[in-house]
Amino acid sequence: MSIRHGLLALLERGQMYGYQLRAAFEESTGSTWPLNIGQVYTTLARLERDGLVRSLPESEAGQRPYEITDAGRADLTLWFATPISRADRPRDELSIKLALALTTPGVDVRAVVQTQRSATMRALQELTRLKYASDKPEDLPWRLVLDAMLFQAEAEVRWLDHCETSLVRYRPAPGRPTGHPEAVDRTDEAARR
Amino acid sequence: MSVVLELRNVHRTHGVGAAAVHALRGVSLAVRAGELVAVMGPSGSGKSTLLALAGGLDRPTGGDVLVEGEPLGVLGARELARLRRRRIGYVFQDLNLLGSLTAVENVALPLELDGVGLRAARRAALAALDEVGVAGLGDRFPDQMSGGQQQRVAIARALVGERRLVLADEPTGALDSQTGEAVLQLLRRRVDAGAAGVLVTHEARHAGWADRxxxxxxxxxVDSTAPLIGVEQLLSGSGR
Known part of the structure; x- marks a missing residue:
């Protein structure tokens, strides 16, 4: 998701100035995605340049509110109607790390798996605690954000469990690095592949 | 907070010689009042053995299990049975509710076996059913209740009285995710009220309810999400 669409969605509720937008953004994501005020103003400037929002006259307190334009509304509608492409997401560092661990001499892959599982489990505990504490009806948007993070963490642990089971059965092809230093002490062997 | 359950270098071996199967190899673990510990691990890693030993349903082949400072190893069968009834609550995947007894009778049973009068046992059972949100179902038989309701009754039976140690083995069984969550919330609440809890599960989402x-x-x-005091083999055994 872009901050752009987040701000557009908030302005669809009504006109707001920078600090209000920042507060509303953090509230709706339960502060899991903190924004600095500079990001808010930079994004507003770009949105205004693209004709998606318009700035209104400053208030007496010196605050400049913004409102969404029809073009902004159309852009927002399109965003809600379009699924997020998996290809747009950042590359998954963890899966790449494990794939490399498996083929890098001297790496204890099970330890890599366990270190990650423990850390992810810790995150899952924190998220569960937060969810348990957010039981008021008005907490629903925040609970759904928490649920998303919970499901992702859970999926990661399940995948790590799966990796561990696969590792137990893993018999590297002859001459292939296994993660045990004694099996890969000949670098020319590794270089052959 | 005081330690309610302690495992000291506990071993459990089935069989002898070449055929010996080491279910547990020197496990040390302390669970304090107000603490919920989740035990995770692949099938065959010793999770259920650990729980059976903690609850006095099985005896270790080495090491000690202590409940509220009392070593279970020195207790005779009768004393052990009494300790289990009074201080330990079990929640199993298989509910083990007696089909010929109503909900309130199922929950009151361990108290009655322990010599508590009929009326007092019933009162305590109703309070436990109330605690798990099924106060109105006391007179129903298990087959007149949904799976989720039956599991709540099973939990009420585990919590009834002054049980200070609650042991749960995959307590959400085949329940849907919402009902399963409610079950864990009940467990969490009792632990927050001062009991010690051990939850065996292979579901990360459920383990998320634990303190550790x-x-x-x-x-x-091999590992823990928080540092354990006095369990040195924890880190040396992990290969890191």
Whole structure:
């Protein structure tokens, strides 16, 4: 998701100035995605340049509110109607790390798996605690954000469990690095592949 | 907070000689009042063995199990049975509710076996059913209740009285995710009220309810999500 669409969605509720937008953004994501005020103003400037929002006259307190334009509304509608492409997401560092661990001499892959599982489990505990504490009806948007993070963490642990089971059965092809230093002490062997 | 359950270098071996199977190999673990510990690990890693030993349903082949400072190893069968009835609550995947008894009778049973009068036992059972949100179902038989309701009754039976140690083995069984979550919330609430809890599960989502998650692998405790005091083999055994 872009901050752009987040701000557009908030302005669809009504006109707001920078600090209000920042507060509303953090509230709706339960502060899991903190924004600095500079990001808010930079994004507003770009949105205004693209004709998606318009700035209104400053208030007496010196605050400049913004409102969404029809073009902004159309852009927002399109965003809600379009699924997020998996290809747009950042590359998954963890899966790449494990794939490399498996083929890098001297790496204890099970330890890599366990270190990650423990850390992810810790995150899952924190998220569960937060969810348990957010039981008021008005907490629903925040609970759904928490649920998303919970499901992702859970999926990661399940995948790590799966990796561990696969590792137990893993018999590297002859001459292939296994993660045990004694099996890969000949670098020319590794270089052959 | 005081330690309610303590495992000291506990071993459990089935069989002898070449055929010996080491279910647990020197596990040490302390669970305090107000603490919920989740035990995770692949099938065959020793999770259920650990729980059976903690609850006095099985005896270790080495090491000690202590409940509220009392070593279970020195207790005779009758004393052990009494300790189990009074201080330990079990929640199993298989509910083990007696089909010929109503909900309130199922929950009151351990108290009655322990010599508590009929009326007092019933009163305590109703309070426990109320605690788990099924106060109105006391007179129903198990087959007149949904799976989720039956599980709540099973939990009420585990919590009834002054049980200070609650042991749960995959307590959400085949329940849907919402009902399963409610079950864990009940467990959490009792622990927050001062009991010690051990939850065996293979579901990360359920383990998330714990204060600490420990990982078993081939009968060894290999890791924990928080530092454990006095369990040195924890880190040396992990290969890191």
């Amino acid at each position: 998650v420990v990982f078993l692998r081939d009968g060894d405790l």
